[in-house]
Amino acid sequence: xxxxxxxxxxxxxxxxxxxxxxxxxxxxxxxxxxxxxxxxxxxxxxxxxxxxxxxxxxxxxxxxxxxxxxxxxxxxxxxxxxxxxxxxxxxxxxxxxxxxxxxxxxxxxxxxxxxxxxxxxxxxxxxxxxxxxxxxxxxxxxxxxxxxxxxxxxxxxxxxxxxxxxxxxxxxxxxxxxxxxxxxxxxxxxxxxxxxxxxxxxxxxxxxxxxxxxxxxxxxxxxxxxxxxxxxxxxxxxxxxxxxxxxxxxxxxxxxxxxxxxxxxxxxxxxxxxxxxxxxxxxxxxxxxxxxxxxxxxxxxxxxxxxxxxxxxxxxxxxxxxxxxxxxxxxxxxxxxxxxxxxxxxxxxxx
Amino acid sequence: xxxxxxxxxxxxxxxxxxxxxxxxxxxxxxxxxxxxxxxxxxxxxxxxxxxxxxxxxxxxxxxxxxxxxxxxxxxxxxxxxxxxxxxxxxxxxxxxxxxxxxxxxxxxxxxxxxxxxxxxxxxxxxxxxxxxxxxxxxxxxxxxxxxxxxxxxxxxxxxxxxxxxxxxxxxxxxxxxxxxxxxxxxxxxxxxxxxxxxxxxxxxxxxxxxxxxxxxxxxxxxxxxxxxxxxxxxxxxxxxxxxxxxxxxxxxxxxxxxxxxxxxxxxxxxxxxxxxxxxxx
Numbered sequence: 001x002x003x004x005x006x007x008x009x010x011x012x013x014x015x016x017x018x019x020x021x022x023x024x025x026x027x028x029x030x031x032x033x034x035x036x037x038x039x040x041x042x043x044x045x046x047x048x049x050x051x052x053x054x055x056x057x058x059x060x061x062x063x064x065x066x067x068x069x070x071x072x073x074x075x076x077x078x079x080x081x082x083x084x085x086x087x088x089x090x091x092x093x094x095x096x097x098x099x100x101x102x103x104x105x106x107x108x109x110x111x112x113x114x115x116x117x118x119x120x121x122x123x124x125x126x127x128x129x130x131x132x133x134x135x136x137x138x139x140x141x142x143x144x145x146x147x148x149x150x151x152x153x154x155x156x157x158x159x160x161x162x163x164x165x166x167x168x169x170x171x172x173x174x175x176x177x178x179x180x181x182x183x184x185x186x187x188x189x190x191x192x193x194x195x196x197x198x199x200x201x202x203x204x205x206x207x208x209x210x211x212x213x214x215x216x217x218x219x220x221x222x223x224x225x226x227x228x229x230x231x232x233x234x235x236x237x238x239x240x241x242x243x244x245x246x247x248x249x250x251x252x253x254x255x256x257x258x259x260x261x262x263x264x265x266x267x268x269x270x271x272x273x274x275x276x277x278x279x280x281x282x283x284x285x286x287x288x289x290x291x292x293x294x295x296x297x298x299x300x301x302x303x304x305x306x307x308x309x310x311x312x313x314x315x316x317x318x319x320x321x322x323x324x325x326x327x328x329x330x331x332x333x334x335x336x337x338x339x340x341x342x343x344x345x346x347x348x349x350x351x
Numbered sequence: 352x353x354x355x356x357x358x359x360x361x362x363x364x365x366x367x368x369x370x371x372x373x374x375x376x377x378x379x380x381x382x383x384x385x386x387x388x389x390x391x392x393x394x395x396x397x398x399x400x401x402x403x404x405x406x407x408x409x410x411x412x413x414x415x416x417x418x419x420x421x422x423x424x425x426x427x428x429x430x431x432x433x434x435x436x437x438x439x440x441x442x443x444x445x446x447x448x449x450x451x452x453x454x455x456x457x458x459x460x461x462x463x464x465x466x467x468x469x470x471x472x473x474x475x476x477x478x479x480x481x482x483x484x485x486x487x488x489x490x491x492x493x494x495x496x497x498x499x500x501x502x503x504x505x506x507x508x509x510x511x512x513x514x515x516x517x518x519x520x521x522x523x524x525x526x527x528x529x530x531x532x533x534x535x536x537x538x539x540x541x542x543x544x545x546x547x548x549x550x551x552x553x554x555x556x557x558x559x560x561x562x563x564x565x566x567x568x569x570x571x572x573x574x575x576x577x578x579x580x581x582x583x584x585x586x587x588x589x590x591x592x593x594x595x596x597x598x599x600x601x602x603x604x605x606x607x608x609x610x611x612x613x614x615x616x617x618x619x620x621x622x623x624x625x626x627x628x629x630x631x632x
Contacts, residue, residue: 003458004439006451028454028462030439038451041498047551048499048544052455197621236620282553285622288581290614 004028004054006038006105011059016110020057020147027055034058039086039103047280049104050091055147060084060109065118068134074188074227074261074326076132076165080122083138084109084150090140090171091204094232097138098280099273106139108148116157123164136169136190143172151177158187167227171206173215183223188260190227191216193250195242198234202286209246213253220258228254231265231328233308234286235300240311251319262320264312265328267291268299299330352418352538353407353492354390355400357484360520361423362392364528368535379406397443397467397487404491416548418500418541419492422534424523425465425482425505428475430512433526435533436463436480438503443486444468450489453499456540460533465503471515480505499544504537506530555580556591565602575602578609585613 005027011017012031021029032038035058068079086107087097098104109115123131135141135154145151151168155177158164165186178189194202196209207215216226228250233243267286269277271293278287291298299305309327316325356362362383365371371383371390380403381392389411393403404419411417425436439462441450454462464479466472467486475481485503492501506526509515527534556579558572567575582591594612599605 004454028439028458030451030454030464032440032449032451037449043493043496043498044453045497045499045548048497048547049453049455051544051547052458054454201621234620236618238619238621278553280551282551282580283584285584285618285620288584288613289618289620290610 002027002055002106003052004030006030006032006035006054006056008032008035008056008058011057011110014110016112016149017057019149020055020108020110023147024055032056035107039101039105039107042102044102045280046098046101046104046276053087053089054105056105056107058107058109059111060114063118064109064115065122065133068132071328072134073132074167074263076130078122078126078129078131079134080119080132081134081137082115082118084112084115084135085139085144085148087138088140089143090206092171092206093202093204093281093284094234094267094286096269096273096277099269099276106144108144112150112153116153119157119164120161123161126163128163130163130165133164133166134169135166140170140172141168142170142174142177142189145172145174145177149177152181155181155184155187159184162186169227169229171203171212173207173211175215175219178219178224179222183219183225185225188225188227189216189219190229190261192229192231193246194230194232194234195246196249197242202234209249213250217253220254225260226254226258227260228262229265230312231263232267233264233312234267235289235304235308239308243312244315247315247319256320259320259324261324261326262316263326263328264309264316266300266305266308268297268328268330271296271298274298294330297330302329305329352388352420352542353404353411353495354388355393355404355407355419355421355484355488355492356390357393357395357400357423358520358523359392360524361527362390363524364531365390365422365534368531374410379403382407382410384411393484393488396469396483397485400484400487401491402487404488404495408491408495413495415496416500416545417496418538418545419488419496419502420534420538420541421485421488421492421503422527423482423484423505424508424518424526425480426472426475426509426515427463427480427507428478428510429507430510431507432510432513433529434461434507435530436461436465436505436507437537438463438465438480438485438489438505440464441485441489441503442466442479446486448486450486450493452489452502455499456537456544457502460537463505465505473514475511480507497548500541500548502537502541504530504534553580554583556583560592561595561602561605565599565605567602571602571606574606575609578606578613581613582609585618586616 002024035056065080065082068081073079167188167190169190171192199209292301369388374382383390391403391407393399437457437460444466466479472481595608
């Protein structure tokens, strides 16, 4: 799978590095000073690199935990995100990473402890209050977990910090690290889901929806709190039919009581990223959809978004209590639940 | 494809294999070509390699996303004469500047760090190949193309036990000639990548019928281009002109008519997509 591994010289002797290299004995190893020498140069083609991404093993300097954008969250007041890894092994055609990064190579920052130290500092900044940490912004939280082993470390960290809540956003079925330990209430495994036809069409290399639901069921049976992330919502003429069937399929497998939160969000992306996507895939019909430029983002029209979110709200209300439903759009930040009604940790509920 | 070699004996097997003919008008550097392939002989050293690469790009039409391949001999610390190595890292020894050529099609090829030196290498201090051109070729080729289409392949010609002084022109020609299969394999793999890149060139209806009838500002032309690109993707079989009333009063109204027509049309994003990429060999 991984045929080239770049290694920053300063982490060459790190035990984690050696463990990872042992997994790929046939990979060609190339040492470098900093991952940015490979990851940052201009004139790279993300689409071509997706043919055979390399792994870059690096040390993360500087800020490791960042404040989440205003309004981002699922019920918490204090929201942060972190990226122990950049880029994803899946190749979802709608993914903003293609627009954001020049390189498709996977960068793994192996100084996990430094990330946890940063999380502890964030916790110390909000004494006595719950703090949320979102994983899965720059990568899939679990897809490469058999290689990185990050989830096990994160769970150990969370186990002794009840005020720290983490969302692991994923499309993966790599859930061994979670199945092998008792569930904890402050780690929410949130699965991104689209209708089966949409996943087949756009989510290359990702597990099919049915497999993700199986994984969710296994987690639910062990008591792990789950999240459903219907994001991005992708519109075409069969939108209502497809999402109706998706919701039916999901709730034929999962009991609503096992869900921590459900979010919906129509396709949206910063204009700059979207332009890069169109440049990479100019013949992709999705990118020729009737999007609009709104508030610096490319998205459906406000009316279209309202219709899509409204439809999903109505359908999901049959399964999930409203206090567990959240939504996000580009400039309305509409949410179904004023903060006062949100259970547990009150706060702005949208992504 | 654009090939850069330093020496005529390095070029000769490539000229024969790809049936290239000399471009008589070339004066700065010897230039050869066929319908699709250009080859320039730069002379020794990174300065000439850089100049020749830029010259090659200019003389071959400055087309984007072309393959650029630097082929030549190199020394190595190990006694692997005749082996070919694709550069996994190129370092300019005199400046320390380093580049990392893309490795995405190199898994079946042997690779080596490559150090570009100012004078013929006799010490071979590092476990790397040593040449005199790659650090001149690579940054210039990178300006002309996309990183994944630029590579440097060296055939090992000398090592501490077999010094470069023992090389003659025929030996150099034989070393490259004996590596034609590996070179061709690399070329084919790179061509597979290039085919993907050329498939990303957007198809669009011509703006001419529109700009002949209405006056478009620069901004409006951008909008028109974009809506015509979208039209070409979504409505392959229907001309966009059919959705614009003949009495449409202005460029703005024309663009709006086109955009509204697309919104009104059937949208099925789930038809089977064209294959994302051809199989790489």
